[in-house]
Structure formats: C-alpha cells, structure tokens
Amino acid sequence: MTTGTWDDLVSAALLGTERRTPPAPPRAGQDTAGALLDAAALRTVQRRAALLPAPAAARPEAAPEDPRPPLPDAARRRLALLLADRAAPGGGRRGGAPDLTELLPQWLAAANRHGYRAPAALLPALLEAARARSDLRPDALALGGPRALWLARLNPQWKYALRGHAAGATAPAATGEAGGGREERVWQEGLFAERVAVLASVRHRDPSAAREMLAATWPKERAEDRLLLLDVLREECSPADEPFFEQALSDRSRNVRAVAAELLSTLPGSALSQRMAARARACVALDRTGEGGPRIVVEAPHECDSAMQRDGVVRKPPAGRGERSWWLTQLVEAAPLSLWCERFGVRSAEEAVALPVADGWQPDLHAAWCRAAVRQGDAEWSRVLLGAAASPPAPAGSSWLDPAKLLSALPAGERAVWVADFIGAHGLSEAFRLLGVCAVPWAEPLGRAVVDALDCARDAGGYPWSFSGVMGLAERCLDPEQADRLEALTVRPAAAESVPTTPGADYWTEAFERLIGTLRLRATMRAELAAAG
Known part of the structure; x- marks a missing residue:
C-alpha cells in the first residue's frame, strides 16, 4: 500500500529518490526508484477508478457571420503557403528563395485594403x-x-x-x-x-x-x-x-x-506655447550693432524655477550637458516656430536659419529648432534645416546629424526625392536609416537610386552581405516594376565574358536574383488579390 498523496510522489520523482524518500517503502529486494514507480502506477489506477462522469460543458455559441467577401482562390492558397512556411522548421528564406516570413505582413495589409475575410x-x-x-x-x-x-x-x-x-x-x-x-x-x-x-x-x-x-x-x-x-x-x-x-x-x-x-x-495657440514663447523671446534676440552684420545672441536661463518645471522643463540635464544650454533648448523647442521670423525681422525660415549665432550657441539653437519642427510638423522649417541632400553630412553634435526625424515632417513624395538625392551623393551606407522613413512602396526616383547604388557597390568590388540590411528593405519596399531593370544587371555583356570579374560577383548575382524573385512574387501576390473571387 502506498502512503502519501499524488503530489508527494511527483515531488519525489522530480527531486530524485536520493534527495526525497518516496512515500511508499520498497519491498524486499527492491530499490527506492522501483518502489516509487510501483506506487505511481498504483496511484494512477486508483485515481482513474475514482473518476466520475462529469456533465458536458455548454456548447459555445455559433461563430458570428462575417459579411465581407472571401479571398480569391489563388490568394487563399497563397495565404496557406505563407502560414505553412512560417510554421515549418527553418521557415523563411531557403537559399536563393524569397523570405516568405517577411512577405506575410505585406500580404495581410494588401488583403485588408481589398476588404476580404480570412x-x-x-x-x-x-x-x-x-x-x-x-x-x-x-x-x-x-x-x-x-x-x-x-x-x-x-x-x-x-x-x-x-x-x-x-x-x-x-x-x-x-x-x-x-x-x-x-x-x-x-x-x-x-x-x-x-x-x-x-x-x-x-x-x-x-x-x-x-x-x-x-x-x-x-x-x-x-x-x-x-x-x-x-x-x-x-x-x-x-x-x-x-x-x-x-x-x-x-x-x-x-x-x-x-x-x-x-x-x-503641438497646439500653437495654447497658453503653454505662449508662456514658452515669452521665455524664449527673453533668451534669444537679434543684435544689429555688430560690425559683421546682424547676428543672433543668446542669454540662456540662469535658473529653472517652479513655473518652468510645471510647464515641462526638466531641471537636471543629462550627463555631459550644461544646465543652462539644457534649459534653453527645452524652452526653444516648445515655443511656436512662427515666433522667430517676427523676432528676427525676417520673412522666412530660410532667412532665420541663415543668420549667424554668436558665442557658439548655434548647435544648441538649431538642434532645438529641429525638435520643434518635428513636434509641430512644420514642413517649411524641416526643409530648411535639412538643407540640400547633396551637402556634406554635418559633423557630430550638429542639428543635421540625424535627418530622419526632420524628413518625417515632409510630404511623402518630397521625402523620397530628398533621400534619392542623398543616396546619389553619399551612398547607401549613410542612407540606411533614412530609407526607413520613406513611404512604401518606394517612389520611382528612390527605387531607381537604390538600384543604381547597389549596382555601383557591385562594380566597386563590395560584397553583398555588406548591404544585407538594404537588400532586406529593398525586397519589401521596392516597387515590383523594378524587377525587369534589376534583371538586366545580372546579365554580363558578351564582350565582358573574358574580363575578370570583381570579387564577390557571383554572390552579387545570387543576391540580385533573390531580389528579383521576391519582387516578382510580390507582383504575383498583388495580382492574386486583385482577381475576382
């Protein structure tokens, strides 16, 4: 006969018979592990024998109707393939095949745009x-x-x-x-x-x-x-x-x-905006008395009083940042941008940004204007602060160090053109983060710039894995119509057959072929969803 409960048997099994004595003593010539197994078998039979029939659970209510149209047959089969590939061991990309796990989000978004039901x-x-x-x-x-x-x-x-x-x-x-x-x-x-x-x-x-x-x-x-x-x-x-x-x-x-x-x-006419404008006005002014012409002068706050803290100014600066510059930038970024043209007597954001700033305050002032432009969604100020895409990237610590946020305030078409010009001037490595803020699918100028840059990287002897992040984005974001243009890049002219290939040429060919295959699969998926059910 066993003693103890089922939980006692489970504890002895989990901890081991050397650390926990089983609740059933062994028979003559039997070790403790065998006694534990015998006790578990006996207790199992006892538990099963003692079970009584239970009343059936209530049947769930019928599923609600979904009046939306069903998927076309081809699209339904495509969804089954995408879901099966995701669940398969090692699902996703296989060799040069498209990465189906990354196509599933696009497929779902497109199906919802058509108004289908699963x-x-x-x-x-x-x-x-x-x-x-x-x-x-x-x-x-x-x-x-x-x-x-x-x-x-x-x-x-x-x-x-x-x-x-x-x-x-x-x-x-x-x-x-x-x-x-x-x-x-x-x-x-x-x-x-x-x-x-x-x-x-x-x-x-x-x-x-x-x-x-x-x-x-x-x-x-x-x-x-x-x-x-x-x-x-x-x-x-x-x-x-x-x-x-x-x-x-x-x-x-x-x-x-x-x-x-x-x-x-973000509400330009709010009382807080006006309070911040008054504080910023007291700190930033235009000096017209200098010999070199008008220039912006800054007198940062000497204290952060309780009223400023109530309006959201954080008193303690981050490590390595001076208190006064920290307080100043918070005031400026919360003030309406419309303040500055009136304050400086200029007609546009371009004229305001072009004014020189005395005593090394330009990085702080311009950085605050950048954050204000993003917060207020001001395309004019964002455009001016970004500057020309072909201009040299600004040094660390300047307001142009991270243009991705400023781009978000621009219209989608203008954003794509600016990034395309940036890629043409500075290459893909500098532009990777900028690609993430562009509307999908990429507009034609941006898609063309990315393809051209990849082709240049191949001709320069680079390796495709150095651009794996861009390749992944291109598979998801390039317009499928770019597939034919990409295919031309994988074919070497007959006159070039005798010319030694650059390092990694075979890898580039495989990468382009995979990209082409993904784009054509996306085009097929689009056509399947557009077909009549």
Missing part, C-alpha cells in the same frame, strides 16, 4: 502566427474579423486578440451588450491593455468623449497608467483638449507633466 480553416494558423509576431496582430485580426475573436475566446493562448482594438469593436455581437455599455464596463473593470484599446477606439470616434472618459477616472489612475493613457490622446489632439492638458501639468509624476507639456506645445 478563410475559416486558416484562422487557427493566422492567430498562431500573430501570437508569435506582435507586428502581425493588427492586420491579422483585421483580416480574421469577428470569427477570429470568437475563436480566440476558446483558446487561452490567443487571449492577446481580446485586448486589441478589434475586440472592443466586435465584442458586443458576442455579449449582447450595446457598444457604449460594453465600452464603459471594460473601461471600469477591464485589464489595462483592454482599457487602452477602448480609450483609443473612443478617441478615434469621438475625441471629446474619450477625454471626458479619462478625466472621470484620472485621480484614481496609477502614475505609470496615467502616462500611457494620456499618450492615447495624442491622436486627434485639438484646442478642446487644452484645459485637460493644463490640469495634467500639475500632476505628481514628472513624466506625465512632460507628456502634457509636449502635447500642449
């Missing part, structure tokens, strides 16, 4: 793919629709889907509650991620209602939650939000105050 049989694989890759979740859940959410409620591993925006939008069909009633219940009782999703949904639909919803619970929220919830109001930000943001300037959390100040500074 096939019911592929919903489990789609939810599993989105569980493994958070970047797939918005598009995967959009394609899956209400049936994906219905299925996710039956599997705890897919509970991430219930915390997304789509869950808040479709759950009323399953619960029987009105949309507004459910949103209020989730806002009051839900998990934090669910509350964020509900707030974002309401903000998109009714900005004032979302603000009032947050204001009602604001005093009870934790500081870290207030920070994230306040950031949700960044979308659809308008002058109507100013009173609430002003109230948040008195928050106990410094981070919350900083976000509130940033949001207020």
Whole structure:
C-alpha cells in the first residue's frame, strides 16, 4: 500500500529518490526508484477508478457571420503557403528563395485594403502566427474579423486578440451588450491593455468623449497608467483638449507633466506655447550693432524655477550637458516656430536659419529648432534645416546629424526625392536609416537610386552581405516594376565574358536574383488579390 498523496510522489520523482524518500517503502529486494514507480502506477489506477462522469460543458455559441467577401482562390492558397512556411522548421528564406516570413505582413495589409475575410480553416494558423509576431496582430485580426475573436475566446493562448482594438469593436455581437455599455464596463473593470484599446477606439470616434472618459477616472489612475493613457490622446489632439492638458501639468509624476507639456506645445495657440514663447523671446534676440552684420545672441536661463518645471522643463540635464544650454533648448523647442521670423525681422525660415549665432550657441539653437519642427510638423522649417541632400553630412553634435526625424515632417513624395538625392551623393551606407522613413512602396526616383547604388557597390568590388540590411528593405519596399531593370544587371555583356570579374560577383548575382524573385512574387501576390473571387 502506498502512503502519501499524488503530489508527494511527483515531488519525489522530480527531486530524485536520493534527495526525497518516496512515500511508499520498497519491498524486499527492491530499490527506492522501483518502489516509487510501483506506487505511481498504483496511484494512477486508483485515481482513474475514482473518476466520475462529469456533465458536458455548454456548447459555445455559433461563430458570428462575417459579411465581407472571401479571398480569391489563388490568394487563399497563397495565404496557406505563407502560414505553412512560417510554421515549418527553418521557415523563411531557403537559399536563393524569397523570405516568405517577411512577405506575410505585406500580404495581410494588401488583403485588408481589398476588404476580404480570412478563410475559416486558416484562422487557427493566422492567430498562431500573430501570437508569435506582435507586428502581425493588427492586420491579422483585421483580416480574421469577428470569427477570429470568437475563436480566440476558446483558446487561452490567443487571449492577446481580446485586448486589441478589434475586440472592443466586435465584442458586443458576442455579449449582447450595446457598444457604449460594453465600452464603459471594460473601461471600469477591464485589464489595462483592454482599457487602452477602448480609450483609443473612443478617441478615434469621438475625441471629446474619450477625454471626458479619462478625466472621470484620472485621480484614481496609477502614475505609470496615467502616462500611457494620456499618450492615447495624442491622436486627434485639438484646442478642446487644452484645459485637460493644463490640469495634467500639475500632476505628481514628472513624466506625465512632460507628456502634457509636449502635447500642449503641438497646439500653437495654447497658453503653454505662449508662456514658452515669452521665455524664449527673453533668451534669444537679434543684435544689429555688430560690425559683421546682424547676428543672433543668446542669454540662456540662469535658473529653472517652479513655473518652468510645471510647464515641462526638466531641471537636471543629462550627463555631459550644461544646465543652462539644457534649459534653453527645452524652452526653444516648445515655443511656436512662427515666433522667430517676427523676432528676427525676417520673412522666412530660410532667412532665420541663415543668420549667424554668436558665442557658439548655434548647435544648441538649431538642434532645438529641429525638435520643434518635428513636434509641430512644420514642413517649411524641416526643409530648411535639412538643407540640400547633396551637402556634406554635418559633423557630430550638429542639428543635421540625424535627418530622419526632420524628413518625417515632409510630404511623402518630397521625402523620397530628398533621400534619392542623398543616396546619389553619399551612398547607401549613410542612407540606411533614412530609407526607413520613406513611404512604401518606394517612389520611382528612390527605387531607381537604390538600384543604381547597389549596382555601383557591385562594380566597386563590395560584397553583398555588406548591404544585407538594404537588400532586406529593398525586397519589401521596392516597387515590383523594378524587377525587369534589376534583371538586366545580372546579365554580363558578351564582350565582358573574358574580363575578370570583381570579387564577390557571383554572390552579387545570387543576391540580385533573390531580389528579383521576391519582387516578382510580390507582383504575383498583388495580382492574386486583385482577381475576382
């Protein structure tokens, strides 16, 4: 007979019989390990014999209808291949074949643009793919629709889907509650991620209602939650939000105050913007008395008082930064850019930026203007501060060191042309981060510049793995129409057959062939989605 519980047997098995004596004594001539196995077998039979039939669980409700059109047959087969390749051991790129795992996000986005619904049989694989890759979740859940959410409620591993925006939008069909009633219940009782999703949904639909919803619970929220919830109001930000943001300037959390100040500074007519403008005006002026002509003079703040700190100015500078320059740049970047033309008596941002700055304050002043241009989305100032794409890259510490953020304030077409010119002047290595802020697919001038730069790198004797990051971006971002032009680069002229090839030529040929194959596959996928169902 065994003594002890099933848990005692499990503990002895996990720890080992040398460290934990089994609850069943061994028989004559039997070791302790054998006694443990015998006891486990006996206890297993006892447990099974004691089981009683349980009532059947309630059958789940039927899945909701999804009225969207089904995928065309070819597109449905393509999705099955993409999901199967992702799940296969070593899935993704195989030799020179396209990397299907990187094509899945593009395929999902394109399918959603057509308004299709996912096939019911592929919903489990789609939810599993989105569980493994958070970047797939918005598009995967959009394609899956209400049936994906219905299925996710039956599997705890897919509970991430219930915390997304789509869950808040479709759950009323399953619960029987009105949309507004459910949103209020989730806002009051839900998990934090669910509350964020509900707030974002309401903000998109009714900005004032979302603000009032947050204001009602604001005093009870934790500081870290207030920070994230306040950031949700960044979308659809308008002058109507100013009173609430002003109230948040008195928050106990410094981070919350900083976000509130940033949001207020995006409203050019806000009271905070005017306060910051007055402070910046007192620190920066134009001196016309010098012999060399007009120049900007700076007198940085000598202290950071409580009023400045309430308006979001951080008192302690980062390591290696002087206090006064730190306070100055925060004031300037929060002030409306429209202040400076009037302050300096000039007509445009170009004239203001061209003015010399006395006593070495130019890097700090221009860096603050850069951040202000990005924060306020001012294309004119961003364009001037970027300068000509062909100009030499600015030295470290200057305002032009990282133009990627300034580019984000420019229209997509102008952004692509600027980066194309930059690549032509400075090459791909300097432009890698800039490519990431350009609209996809890349506009024709940018795609042509990237292809030309890759061709030049091959002719110069470089190796393709030195440009693997650019190659990966090109596979996802080049317009598929560039495939024919790329194919011409893989064919050597007959007259060049006797000329020794450059180092790595065979590797370049393979890399171009893989890129061409990916572009043509993307074109095929696009055609499959556009076909009639």
